[in-house]
Amino acid sequence: MPVIRRPRGRNPWRSLRYRSMRWWSAANLVSNAGTWMQLTVQNLLVLQVTGSAAMTGLSLAVQAGPGLLLGLAGGAAVDAWPRKLTAAVSQVALGLVAFTTAALVALDALNVPTLLLLAAVTGVISTVDGPATALLGNDLVPRRDVPSAIALGSAVHSVGRLAGTALAGGAVLLFGTASAFVANGLSFVLVAAVIPFLRLVDRATDDSTEGLGQPAPAPATTVPATPVDDGARAGLRFFLARPQLMLLAAITALSSIFGRNYALTLAVLVTGPLAAGPGGFSTVSTALAVGGIAGALLAGVLQRPSVRLVAAMSAIGAVLQIATGLTPTLGLLILLVIPMAVVESVADTAGTTVLQTDPPPAMRGRVLGVWRSLSTGWGLVGPPAMGLLMELAGARTALVIGGLLVAVPAAAGLLVHARRGRATAPAGAPAGATPDAAAPAPVPAARAEPELVPAG
Known part of the structure; x- marks a missing residue:
């Protein structure tokens, strides 16, 4: 066809x-x-x-x-x-x-x-x-x-x-x-x-990445099914050996534990130091929802999301979180949480794209399985950890400390990546260009058939 x-x-x-x-x-x-x-x-x-x-x-x-x-x-x-x-x-x-x-x-x-x-x-x-x-x-x-x-x-x-x-x-x-x-x-x-x-896209004839700096996909190959237990171990080994996925997990874990527990942290801030009561928190929750939708619209224009983008958005969100910890009024807090939700939504879209497209097709279910286990873990750890920090240091200080614990590693990672990019940039490339910016990188053998497609 x-x-x-x-x-x-x-x-x-x-x-x-x-x-x-x-x-x-x-x-x-x-x-x-x-x-x-x-x-x-x-x-x-x-x-x-x-x-x-x-x-x-x-x-x-x-x-x-x-x-x-x-x-x-x-x-x-x-x-x-x-x-x-x-x-x-x-x-x-x-x-x-x-x-x-x-x-x-x-x-x-x-x-x-x-x-x-x-x-x-x-x-x-x-x-x-x-x-x-x-x-x-x-x-x-x-x-x-x-x-x-x-x-x-x-x-x-x-x-x-x-x-x-x-x-x-x-x-x-x-x-x-x-x-x-x-x-x-x-x-x-x-x-x-x-x-x-539902009608599925034929990956064997899908050349929609042409013109995006990516080569046309190789013909689909049949991967023999493996037993569930053996496949699970293979998925874990693949995830641990993939630096891009490990870095994404590290960034997301920090953000989820110290930076995204808004239902807890902002509720305590609004009803405590800001003394705005449940009605104030309801307004803040609405602002978060509006920012999330706006962020989804912004993320929709992305065509080549990356872990570097996730790190940048996480760092920006952490800086905004620090500002929320210092904000003196509910009105200013509402103005801050909208861009917080925007950058979180963009980071989520970029991270989800990487997570669902970096592995080869036959490995993607297992990679998502590893991610589910990891995300459940830090989802269980995050609220008690931030709750304890807020109990010991107060709502404002906890938000500032949590923001720093996310922003500093994310910014350091971006700086290291930029320096490595300048050090390895090919001759004739523009100043500050990374290898990816200078020329399209070849697709590794393990990614001979990348799929850039969405979560339902």
């Missing part, structure tokens, strides 16, 4: 030119809204059932635990199994869990052991569903449109969060708590129903 060439452009919505991406994005918008409807009432439900804040925290840990322990195995399964079938089955499975929870809530039969079991089952399914749906979304657009598609996914997530949070209150008021779980279950079923009709 002949390849349809489309204008390259930098329109952040350019991935919507493809019908399958339009269907996928619409389904995921509904799914995100359903998920946030459930999340909005879930913690209150757990607290109501258990009567214990500690048990509420335990239920969250039980749901996150499989991602930490089984993320790599889930990614290996995604590499070994048919992608569309895997994604559809995992979505149906998550829907069944949501419907089961809704039925138990409606019948007033939800107890603590059952609640923890459902949380654990959700966590296990998600170890497969996460990489499966992300990589399936990647197959819907040509390589050059990956930043647009990932940015679109970020915007869908932000809009779905706002819509789901807003709808949750009305749904619970009109139809009861179980309705949030029913809505989430239906949203999973919708995504599963759309998947069979």
Whole structure:
């Protein structure tokens, strides 16, 4: 089938030119809204059932635990199994869990052991569903449109969060708590129903990277499937041997632990030193959401994201965080958090692109599995670490210290990279140009078939 060439452009919505991406994005918008409807009432439900804040925290840990322990195995399964079938089955499975929870809530039969079991089952399914749906979304657009598609996914997530949070209150008021779980279950079923009709891009004929400083892709090769256990070990070895992925993990870990716990750090700052109360924090949260959407639009024009861009955005965000720790008024804080959210969104888009395109196609599920385990780990470490720091040093000092712990390593890494680039720049290249800037670098053998495509 002949390849349809489309204008390259930098329109952040350019991935919507493809019908399958339009269907996928619409389904995921509904799914995100359903998920946030459930999340909005879930913690209150757990607290109501258990009567214990500690048990509420335990239920969250039980749901996150499989991602930490089984993320790599889930990614290996995604590499070994048919992608569309895997994604559809995992979505149906998550829907069944949501419907089961809704039925138990409606019948007033939800107890603590059952609640923890459902949380654990959700966590296990998600170890497969996460990489499966992300990589399936990647197959819907040509390589050059990956930043647009990932940015679109970020915007869908932000809009779905706002819509789901807003709808949750009305749904619970009109139809009861179980309705949030029913809505989430239906949203999973919708995504599963759309998947069979999605049209994947033929990577063997996709030459959309021509003119972007990248060579046309090599013909696709068949990679024999490996057992899940052996594949998981191979994925970990690949990740550890890939400097670019290790650097991305280091930058993201620092940012996630010391720089992105806004639900905690800004809540303490707003209700404490700034004395603005819950209403003030609600305004700050809205500003963060607006900045996130704006950042997604900005990230959509990217065509060659890199780890260096992630480091630069992380450093800028850390400097803004330091400024928030020093801000004297709520109004100034709101002006600062909007660009904070913008640079975070750009960094996320660039990092996601690198993460999903640096490995060869047969290894991507396992790489996402490794990432899920790592991100779950620092997601569990971050809030207690920043909470302890704020308890010991105060909200303002903790924000400043956390910002420095992110900004200094990120800036140092950028400086080292720039010096190495100048030292290795070929003769005749412009002053300060890196090898990449002077001429397109050859694609390593392990990346003979790069895929620049989005998360769903």
